[in-house]
Amino acid sequence: xxxxxxxxxxxxxxxxAVFGAYFALALSLGGGGSGGGIVHKPLxxxxxxxxxxxxxxxxxxxAALAPADADAFDERDRRIAWRGGHVGGLxxxxxxxxxxxxxxxxxPYVHIANALLLAWVLAELADQxxxxxxxxxxx
Amino acid sequence: xxxxxxxxxxxxxxRAAHGEMTQAExxxxxxxxxxxxxxxEQGKYSPSLEVAFRIADVFGTRVDDxxxxxxx
Numbered sequence: 001x002x003x004x005x006x007x008x009x010x011x012x013x014x015x016x017a018v019f020g021a022y023f024a025l026a027l028s029l030g031g032g033g034s035g036g037g038i039v040h041k042p043l044x045x046x047x048x049x050x051x052x053x054x055x056x057x058x059x060x061x062x063a064a065l066a067p068a069d070a071d072a073f074d075e076r077d078r079r080i081a082w083r084g085g086h087v088g089g090l091x092x093x094x095x096x097x098x099x100x101x102x103x104x105x106x107x108p109y110v111h112i113a114n115a116l117l118l119a120w121v122l123a124e125l126a127d128q129x130x131x132x133x134x135x136x137x138x139x
Numbered sequence: 140x141x142x143x144x145x146x147x148x149x150x151x152x153x154r155a156a157h158g159e160m161t162q163a164e165x166x167x168x169x170x171x172x173x174x175x176x177x178x179x180e181q182g183k184y185s186p187s188l189e190v191a192f193r194i195a196d197v198f199g200t201r202v203d204d205x206x207x208x209x210x211x
Contacts, residue, residue, distance in 0.1 A: 002174045075187050076175040138183025
């Protein structure tokens with residue numbers, strides 16, 4: 001398995017773990033009260049920091065286990081990354097449209113912010129999952 | 140098993156004819172990863188023209204002696 005494949009798996013695991021916990025906690029905390037303010041600010045900041053720590057730690061570990069592979073990145077890797085980014089971009093576009101619909105419906109902006117965050121997480125998951133499929137099936 | 144491309148190649152035969160050159164050795168000479176060379180050899184990935192010319196250069200032959208296009 002190549003370093004980019006391991007990197008994709010590590011990214012998917014980190015995103016699911018960190019933002020799975022974030023959204024579970026955010027839902028349990030409720031929708032921001034009557035003013036619709038962002039009441040989950042410490043939770044969001046904590047999730048971003050946790051994601052950065054998990055990503056840096058996992059990629060540092062992967063690079064330490066196979067240092068030669070960590071630098072190996074060629075035209076196929078670039079093409080697969082581009083195609084993954086394309087799929088992720090489509091998912092993000094759909095998510096942004098959904099957030100715009102929520103805006104038109106005048107829902108509290110904490111929900112709109114969370115919808116945009118969810119769109120970004122799903123886009124990143126789609127990007128990484130596409131890369132894994134292309135590495136396995138050819139691309 | 141991956142989805143095959145329409146480009147076939149003789150890289151495996153040429154490696155064997157050049158002293159059983161390994162994929163890793165050829166990949167290093169061409170400047171791609173071993174995994175990419177393996178994908179090319181198995182017909183799962185069509186390389187760029189530049190990589191195809193570099194492979195041909197390593198074996199001292201022409202690109203169309205190595206790669207062929209299988210029409211649909």
